[in-house]
Structures are given as structure tokens and as C-alpha cells.
Amino acid sequence: MKFLRGRIQRDERGASLILAIAFMLVAGAIGAGVTTAVSSGVNDSSTLAVARDREYAAEGAIDYAIVQVRATSPASEIGLTPCGPFTKANVPELGAMPLRGSQTVDIRVDCAPAPELTADLSARNNVILSACVDTGQPCDPAKVLIRAQINFQVSVSPPAPPKVDRTFVQTWSVNG
Amino acid sequence: MRRGNEGGETLVEILISIVIIGLVSGAIFATYATSATAAKSQRDFVTADAELRDYAEAIQGAAENCTAGAVFKVPAAPTTPYPATSDAPATCPDLLTVVPVALTVTPPNDTPPQILTTYVRTP
Secondary structure (H helix, E strand, O other): OHHHHHHHHHHHOOHHHHHHHHHHHHHHHHHHHHHHHHHHHHHHHHHHHHHHHHHHHHHHHHHHHHHHHHHHOOHHHOOOOOEEEEOOOOOHHHOOEEOOOOOEEOEEEEEEEOOEEOOOOOEEEEEEEEEEEOOOOOOOHHHOOEEEEEEEEEEOOOOOOOEEEEEEEEEEEEOO | OOOHHHOOHHHHHHHHHHHHHHHHHHHHHHHHHHHHHHHHHHHHHHHHHHHHHHHHHHHHHHHHOOOOOOEOOOOOOOOOOOOEEEOOOOEOOOOOOEEEEEEEEOOOOOOOOEEEEEEEEOO
């Protein structure tokens, strides 16, 4: 009995310490996992918020492009002649458009005429506008943020020159 | 019976273990508290963000019915607990103008305000 008690006591030496260290490691791993998950979630939502803000900037850029087409093209030629592109070089508002916090983005809008014949063979004044982050190159179709087909309703009442009465968004696709 | 040089070893180990477990437990509670605070802040952020975008869509929708120079009927802003403000123009923009509108939603619990810029144009 005395021999057995001595063996047990010798075998138990350091057991509590080992258990405590094991506990520390497991708890540390769990804590690190929780912290990583929380910080990852926070970062993800910030990234998502910026991506959404970029869409709003692209949407605003499309609005600026519509106004530019309206202001710079003769009404009867809208959608029949080349237009754009619109960048901060010719539309300053497309530069440094605000995002979340202090971030900004430059947006480019490419413009392509998209005439459409009606049943009576008159042309509808349509353009397709593609907004993307400005890289100095035409918008890569895979990186277009918003593509919209806009109809410019032109009224003709001679002798007054044709004029755009109203614009209509015919299609609007968001590519995130 | 212990041998002389083993006296008190287990007591010392237990004390060290208690100290380690105490430190780790404290760290766990601190982590939990931080996570809970971050989660609450995150919830406020996401809710404010949703309010902001709803408000932006409502303002853009109102612009769809604009006539240049007419009164711009700004939709009612969200109120407590996520009050919003906007600097929308009093009248609809003219046909060749785009107006940036800054929207701000202030979440509760000292979460920083969320600001979004949207744009209005008379069709």
C-alpha cells in the first residue's frame, strides 16, 4: 500500500500543470477563432458597403452622362451618331465620386448609339450607357458596374428645332 | 508518505494552474465582451445602412416624378432610433443638372453616422 501510494504521487507530478496548459491552448484557440470570425464579419460588411456605394456612384455617373448627351448632342441625332465616352476629363463630376468614409472613385461612362426603328419606320433615339471604374481604357464588359439603355423622347414641332422632352430608362442592369 | 524533496510540489502546481486558468478565463471573458460589443456595433451599422439605402431609393423615386423647377417632394426621413437627414434640393433640378444629395443616418449607441451620396435628376 505504501509502495502504491508513492507510485501514484510520483505519476501525478505535473499533471495539473499539463491540464492547465492544455486548457490554455484550447481556450486560446477558441478565442482566436471567435476574434477572427468577428473581425472578418466587420471587414466583409465594410467591403460590401463600399461596393454598394460604388454602384450609387455609377448610377450618378449614368445620370451625368444622360445630361451630357442631352446638353451636347442635337436632339434629332441622339442615338444615331457616336457619343461619349464621359470621364472626369470632360465631366469633372465623374472624378473622385464619394464612397464610404473618405474613399472616392473615378467613374467612366461609355456611350453607344442604339437606334431602334418603330412600326412607322421612324427612329427611336436610344443610347446604351455603360459605367465602370475609370482605368483610362474603355469599359471592360466584364467589369461594367451598370449598363442602361436610355430613350430620349424627342418632339418635333417645326419651325422650332427638335428637343428632348423626357428621358426614359428602358433597361437597367447592375453587375455589382 | 512523501519523500522530503517532494513536499509542497502539488500545492505549487495547483497554485500555478489556478493562476493560468484565471488568466485564460479572464481573456475569454474579455474576448466575449469585445465580440458582443462588436456584434452590437455591427448590427447598428447594418441597420443604419439598410435605412440609408431605403431612404436613397425613396428620394430617387421622388425624383422620377419631378418637373423641372417644381417643388421636390422629399419623402419623410426615417426617425428614431435611426434618424436620417438629407440635403435634398427644395425644387426639382433643371433638365441639364444633376444634384448630388448627401444622406446621413445616425445609429444609436455612439456608432458613427453613415453617409451616402445619391444623385437626383429630372427625367
